[in-house]
Amino acid sequence: MSTMPSSVPQPVLSVEHIAVHFGGLIAITDMSFVVNQGEIVSLIGPNGAGKTTAFNVITGFLRPTKGEVRYKNTSLSNLKPHEVTSLGLARTFQRTSVFQSVTVFENVMIGLHRRSRSTLLDTLLALPREGRAEAELRNLAHELLEIVGIARRADELAGSLSYGDQRLLGVALALATDPSMLLLDEPVSGMNATETARFMELLNKLHGRGMSILLVEHDVPMVMGVSDRIVVLNYGRIIAEGPPAAIRGNPEVIRAYLGEGASRHAAH
Numbered sequence: 001m002s003t004m005p006s007s008v009p010q011p012v013l014s015v016e017h018i019a020v021h022f023g024g025l026i027a028i029t030d031m032s033f034v035v036n037q038g039e040i041v042s043l044i045g046p047n048g049a050g051k052t053t054a055f056n057v058i059t060g061f062l063r064p065t066k067g068e069v070r071y072k073n074t075s076l077s078n079l080k081p082h083e084v085t086s087l088g089l090a091r092t093f094q095r096t097s098v099f100q101s102v103t104v105f106e107n108v109m110i111g112l113h114r115r116s117r118s119t120l121l122d123t124l125l126a127l128p129r130e131g132r133a134e135a136e137l138r139n140l141a142h143e144l145l146e147i148v149g150i151a152r153r154a155d156e157l158a159g160s161l162s163y164g165d166q167r168l169l170g171v172a173l174a175l176a177t178d179p180s181m182l183l184l185d186e187p188v189s190g191m192n193a194t195e196t197a198r199f200m201e202l203l204n205k206l207h208g209r210g211m212s213i214l215l216v217e218h219d220v221p222m223v224m225g226v227s228d229r230i231v232v233l234n235y236g237r238i239i240a241e242g243p244p245a246a247i248r249g250n251p252e253v254i255r256a257y258l259g260e261g262a263s264r265h266a267a268h
């Protein structure tokens with residue numbers, strides 16, 4: 001059977017046999033999965049499953065005990081976080097990392113001034129690559145705020161934004177580094193239902209523009225709504241992987257979550 005080249009999945013991020021030990025505690029055991037070009041993949045799991053540890057390894061904040069992470073065939077093993085960013089991988093933080101005392105617009109301008117090169121962002125915004133002046137950077141900043149949906153707040157102090165809007169600004173700052181892939185650490189934690197719905201729209205928009213996205217997230221309904229594939233961790237091991245429909249009905253996944261619910265219940 002022949003397949004069109006465009007339909008062949010192209011792995012961009014490969015997590016290969018990662019193990020993380022903290023002293024005697026094994027936080028992650030032999031974790032392998034890929035994120036293909038343009039895919040939204042989510043890593044979920046009950047409390048303590050190892051999600052944050054996995055995220056820290058993938059973003060270069062933590063060296064794994066074994067295994068390696070490759071981005072477009074470059075090993076991230078010995079790279080510093082800013083070197084990971086310059087490969088085109090951008091992350092957001094659970095706690096917002098915006099500059100509270102300057103405006104929303106200035107936050108993005110600072111982000112744009114920091115970046116050293118341009119690739120996908122130009123494609124994303126359909127802008128010319130060379131000879132960009134300050135005025136063009138200002139246009140870019142506005143466009144980024146439009147994309148994340150907070151352009152109307154451009155002149156407000158970042159610290160005065162609602163929690164949900166600060167998280168959206170965090171995504172604009174990540175986009176300002178000109179990434180080809182976004183790594184999002186529990187992006188909707190602490191958001192209300194309306195903010196979560198807006199965030200899901202943003203993810204769909206970025207997905208539509210070809211961004212590859214890895215989400216580490218607690219909110220299972222949200223993940224079900226936006227992901228192409230879901231990887232489920234429990235006690236540091238991958239127990240299931242597949243599209244949302246397959247994950248929803250997977251007995252081992254149900255058991256992992258119900259088990260957690262039951263033990264939580266018992267604790268109260």
Ligand SMILES: Nc1ncnc2c1ncn2[C@@H]1O[C@H](COP(=O)(O)OP(=O)(O)OP(=O)(O)O)[C@@H](O)[C@H]1O
Nearest residue numbers: 022025026027045046047048049050051052053054
């Ligand atoms: N720096 C550390 N030192 C020792 N143990 C750690 C460290 N970081 C995490 N752990 C342990 O590793 C395991 C996985 O933790 P991790 O925070 O990655 O899970 P998680 O899935 O993100 O949990 P949660 O959903 O509660 O945030 C837990 O048993 C945790 O106690």
